[in-house]
Amino acid sequence: MRSPIWAKNMLANLFLAFAAIMICSYMLILGISLKPLLYKFFPDEDPIQLVNGALIYYFFFEFTIRFFLQNVPVLSIQPYLHLPIKKGSIIHFMLRKSQLSVFNLMAIFTFTPFAIMGVGSEYGALAGFVWWLTIVGVAMTIHFATIFFKKKLNDMPNLLVGLWAVFLGLGALDYFEIVSLSSVSDMLFGAVIGQPAFAAVPIVLWLVFYRLNHGYLFNNTYPEELATKKEQAKISGDFAFLKRFGRIGELIALDLKLILRHKRPRNTLVMGGFLLFYGLIFYTQDTYMEKFDHMFLFVGIFITGIFLIQHGQFLLSWESSYFDFVLVRKTTFKEFFEAKYYMFVAFATIAFVVSLGYAYFGWRIVLFNLAAYFFNIGVNAFIIMRLSMMSPKKIDLNKRAAFNYEGVGAAQFIIAIPVLLLPYLFYVPLAIAGYANMGLVLTAVVGLIGFLLRDKLLDWLTKEFTKKRHEIAAGFRAQ
Structure with missing residues (x-):
């Protein structure tokens, strides 16, 4: 007591x-x-x-x-x-x-x-x-x-x-x-x-x-x-192959080391791997295949973006213990967000490639996952990174992973709304009109446009972070 x-x-x-x-x-x-x-x-x-x-x-x-x-x-x-x-x-x-x-x-x-x-x-x-x-x-x-x-x-x-x-x-x-x-x-x-x-x-x-x-x-x-x-005991390697990508590759290597060396961020990676099998809950049911296949877009967002959702919502909290160093090191803020973004793209790509095995249940599932993949890397990634700046909470990386609610704040409850519902704004109107495949194409195109405009969106994230960086740092110190 x-x-x-x-x-x-x-x-x-x-x-x-x-x-x-x-x-x-x-x-x-x-x-x-x-x-x-x-x-x-x-x-x-x-x-x-x-x-x-x-x-x-x-x-x-x-x-x-x-x-x-x-x-x-x-x-x-x-x-x-x-x-x-x-x-x-x-x-x-x-x-x-x-x-x-x-x-x-x-x-x-x-x-x-x-x-x-x-x-x-x-x-x-x-x-x-x-x-x-x-x-x-x-x-x-x-x-x-x-x-x-x-x-x-x-x-x-x-x-x-x-x-x-x-x-x-x-x-x-x-x-x-x-x-x-x-x-x-x-x-x-x-x-x-x-x-x-x-x-x-x-x-x-x-x-x-x-x-x-x-x-x-x-x-x-x-x-x-x-x-x-x-x-x-936790040997994570140097990821020397990433050095060929310059400063961005070095920052990605640092993030991967952080993930592999600490229980809680490593848990997001492990759970992401297991949740790749999430589709088996839906794809094996005839009811969903015949009448409720619109649910597959939600499943695709979840499968190809689970690491992005789980890890990205605590984007700044993972580095809260040394956040002041993040603000003063030689790396520019844009490079900081570029490294995070391309790491998310890499994991989403790996998840999509693995999900191609679901073609066993029908090629339409692959189309859902492809549309979800593009939407994740072109839209959801930027939304999650922006919401992660919303009053982030400090996380002690040395603490346990199970039943650990450090870092959980308002942003974690808000993130699910745009990430899981926003793709349906583009898919549902065309699906109701009888053009479901065109709805998938539109969803994928919106994501692809976001990916092509990634430099502009990263500039926007950098500008938002620059305005809030001192407030975020003060919040971490107070905790």
Whole structure:
């Protein structure tokens, strides 16, 4: 309670606490309603078998979400290492404290009512308790496995590739009906009901991963490592090939190093890569393909411009820690914005090239993505860069990426309106008149005109920044 950081972030803490309570409440309601809902929608199926068969998918989804959002409780150890307390005891304290996680509570709140109302009512109190204990054991195993794998990634960067290869391989086996994962899941979790001794397996795994984490942190947690090892481990390269583009290339290389060396900007890059698969939500649905294909323009804007949207909205905030240096260094302000712009164009181009794989669902999708690509590099890029100057907030690059709301201000809520709706001003009138393809052409032409006029638009951005630079710098210093 004495911490000035707690008082400073009081609003964010209250919001997160409210969000956690809401999530747990929804999960509890879902757990209470689960059995009646399954009886209603699957009257001929056994609800316990249905839940057991879906658990493997639930825990896979939970592991994926945890991997990107769950915090590793390592930096929390740093303030205690100088105290006359055994380091092993400190690590035990932090690992046990980490178990009070929203992700763990989600599984407990969801499946505790079903353990009582579903399994317990059918097979008895002992079976219900053992089944619930298995769920808790698996959730806690995933909790500590996530922490362990995230720490190991510093030493073994290819570990994530291996994990995803295993998950994708299992998914392919299920998709091609070689092995049914739901049947395997039902067999594993159903076996606990018949043989309660099997519940010891996830409990043992829970303890194993706990000890693995404790041993790893005990051998690798020192004050000097916490201060310097992160920077040494993140090797981002010199991007020497960019030097051929002169000063602009050097500035782009600096931006890429900033992205790769820090968690939060790097997270925008990683999430951008995953969200390239966003189109699969829409392109695989016949309803959208036949009746609502106008949604594909929104999807195209999102796919080809996700990095621009995520990273660009904090354009100045990323450099807030040394913003005064940005104002006085040899680089001109126009070169500063040119480097940002061409980096966005490069990432949008890469995203568009990758999105060409969606031609499998029809060449019309490629036309939507092409129009969205031109609109992003010719219009949206300049809108986002301009809105990023609107009272930007300071961001500490050394802080975590998950549940970090530093830098979020009014601009972040406004950006979505022009970026996602503006292309429809050019597309919808012609689409309503029956000339949808001409609407796409018009959208692309508007973007192409913006790209051809990029020098004029960059001059405009430079002029706007020059007028506001001292106000922005003062705002960063005040924070």
